[in-house]
Amino acid sequence: MYNSKITGLGYYVPDNVVTNDDLSKIMDTNDAWIQERTGIKERRHVVKGEDTTTSMGVKAAKIAIERAGIDKDDIDFIVFATLSPDYYFPGPGVLVQRDLGIKTVGALDVRNQCSGFVYAISVADQYIKTGMYKNILVIGSELHSHGLDMTTRGRGVSVIFGDGAGAAVLSRAENEHEGILSTHLHSEGQHAEELSLIAPGMGKRWVSDIIADNDPNDESYFPYMNGQFVFKNAVVRFSEVIMEGLKKNNLKPTDIDLLVPHQANLRISQFIQSKFGLKDDQVFNNIMSYGNTTAASIPIALTEAWESGKVKTGDLVVLAAFGSGFTWGSVIIRW
Ligand code: UT7
Numbered sequence: 001m002y003n004s005k006i007t008g009l010g011y012y013v014p015d016n017v018v019t020n021d022d023l024s025k026i027m028d029t030n031d032a033w034i035q036e037r038t039g040i041k042e043r044r045h046v047v048k049g050e051d052t053t054t055s056m057g058v059k060a061a062k063i064a065i066e067r068a069g070i071d072k073d074d075i076d077f078i079v080f081a082t083l084s085p086d087y088y089f090p091g092p093g094v095l096v097q098r099d100l101g102i103k104t105v106g107a108l109d110v111r112n113q114c115s116g117f118v119y120a121i122s123v124a125d126q127y128i129k130t131g132m133y134k135n136i137l138v139i140g141s142e143l144h145s146h147g148l149d150m151t152t153r154g155r156g157v158s159v160i161f162g163d164g165a166g167a168a169v170l171s172r173a174e175n176e177h178e179g180i181l182s183t184h185l186h187s188e189g190q191h192a193e194e195l196s197l198i199a200p201g202m203g204k205r206w207v208s209d210i211i212a213d214n215d216p217n218d219e220s221y222f223p224y225m226n227g228q229f230v231f232k233n234a235v236v237r238f239s240e241v242i243m244e245g246l247k248k249n250n251l252k253p254t255d256i257d258l259l260v261p262h263q264a265n266l267r268i269s270q271f272i273q274s275k276f277g278l279k280d281d282q283v284f285n286n287i288m289s290y291g292n293t294t295a296a297s298i299p300i301a302l303t304e305a306w307e308s309g310k311v312k313t314g315d316l317v318v319l320a321a322f323g324s325g326f327t328w329g330s331v332i333i334r335w
Contacts, residue, residue, distance in 0.1 A: 114323020
């Protein structure tokens, strides 16, 4: 059995900054509401034609590969987490293989929304543990902005989400006491529709239904979120899965050097911080600048934390996420 560790991190966000005031010009919302309820000040939106989910992932991946000190040809496997793929099929994993010019290694797409990066890391960790692969490229990338209802009708969802990508290279660790100590994954499909995008799909609403109805007021292809219900579940599940990871490794909340939570809502991060008695510098948040970037949020935040010197060798770093599915998970890392 081998351990895996993160050897390279990178992120990319589009240049186009969209402030809360910008949104208030196109829908009935305001800066005070958005900041008070979510902590978000601004987010990035892709300008059509300049980027896709894959191209952002590729840009983040290039940085991560370079920082890992390896060549793209050393990548043995690709794992790509997103809920906003370029195409319905094939998934973006193969597009990354093509666009980075990586040899014909396997490419896996992970569909676990806000928990996508945690799931992707867990999958990659298992392949390294068994010795099957040495270097795995893990990407989380989302292009939300052009799939949101940018009218007052959609304001409860559309002000929250932003575009961007983050990537990590997971490599075989030299030392069994460093790297990813454990990963913990959960799901509760009972609440699948509470945060969902139903159409087009082969379940309730087919492409042929949408075309036949030709209804300009059709909301079914915009994301839906039962915000308060999701919030209540998030605070419980975040706490549970962090504790589960700590207990598995005989650790306590006071052992955490840095918690990097999925950036769903600043209020959720603050709740967890206070529940675990962590200081401000022990929890990394950047939702203020990027909004919720779903599968990209943890790798973007982790990269920014690492770049600003907040992640040091020997630190106990905890990643945790909760989102649509519901799915949730944590990763316990000795850096
Ligand atoms: O990343 C995946 C996991 N996601 C989450 O964890 C998100 C969890 N949920 C949340 O973060 C919060 O529920 C939201 C930020 C989405 C919403 O905050 P809330 O405090 O739960 O607000 P609400 O949905 O209960 O809406 C309160 C009021 C409503 O008006 P009335 O009915 O009280 O008159 C909404 O219509 O705020 C109104 N509202 C808005 N007002 C201005 C909803 N969205 C907006 C908006 N601007 N953008």
